[in-house]
Amino acid sequence: MHVLITGAAGGIGTMLRELLPGHGHTLRLADLRPIPDTDSLVFDLRDSAAVRAAVRGVDAVVHLGGISVEDSFANILGANIQGSYELYEAVRAEGVGRVVYASSNHAVGYTPLDSPEPIGTDIPSRPDTYYGLSKVFGEGLASLYADKYGVQTVSIRIGSCFPEPRSARALATWLSPGDCARLIHAALTAPEVGHTVVNGISANTRAWWDLSGARKLGYQPQDDAEAYADRLPPLDPDSPDARLLGGWFTTL
């Protein structure tokens, strides 16, 4: 498939630039920042004309662009809320069939981790930050554009996607680079997804998230954060990281 990646200069974008071509995809790259040694597109997602030109002719968009941590409401409003709106408007207008949307665990970050059952995606929105709130908006936007205009989206509530787990919390939430590419490939290619929300982590021994939705798309995770457990300090059972899905973001 011909795929536009927004936010392609970022952490996940950098991993996907390496890994998605191995799944058979041809990439067009976009970000606010130039990507050295590439002919990437450089524009702000709030620029509707630039966004429209960027999506023209692709089969799908992997939408990673935006602010990926907590910030002022004004900044989140521009980059994540308006930026995602401009992206969906462009996709609709140019007849692009599919978006893979980088949602986040922080859309449901105040969910308590006290259930004996794995946590699915059929839980209420409980954003833990303005950042998480923008991900609730993004999932709502995807739902609207699927129902009203037939734009298909897989919204992936990503856990913690970094080269290695960075904390004891990430022993549950880690999404390895390889599994991230496998999940995004599944989200790009699964038939008839309408708007589907899935959780996005590796096959972690300590996972509290249910991966059945992602597996239904064809995702077969191959990594487990447990391999890094010896190197990380233990989880304090009284800390937000142990008690709430969004962990320390609830303290921001």
Ligand SMILES: NC(=O)c1ccc[n+]([C@@H]2O[C@H](COP(=O)([O-])OP(=O)(O)OC[C@H]3O[C@@H](n4cnc5c(N)ncnc54)[C@H](O)[C@@H]3O)[C@@H](O)[C@H]2O)c1
């Ligand atoms: N890394 C994770 O663990 C994780 C977890 C959950 C969700 N996500 C989501 O996945 C996506 C990618 O995450 P990441 O870790 O690579 O983040 P990142 O911050 O490294 O990358 C985001 C990119 O978006 C670009 N960007 C920001 N504002 C923009 C704008 N107005 N117009 C155009 N581009 C803009 C930035 O320049 C940056 O390169 C983000 O949407 C993030 O919220 C990431």
Ligand SMILES: O=C(O)[C@H]1O[C@@H](O)[C@H](O)[C@@H](O)[C@@H]1O
């Ligand atoms: O919860 C997490 O670990 C991650 O959640 C993502 O949404 C954020 O973009 C990232 O900065 C966090 O590290």
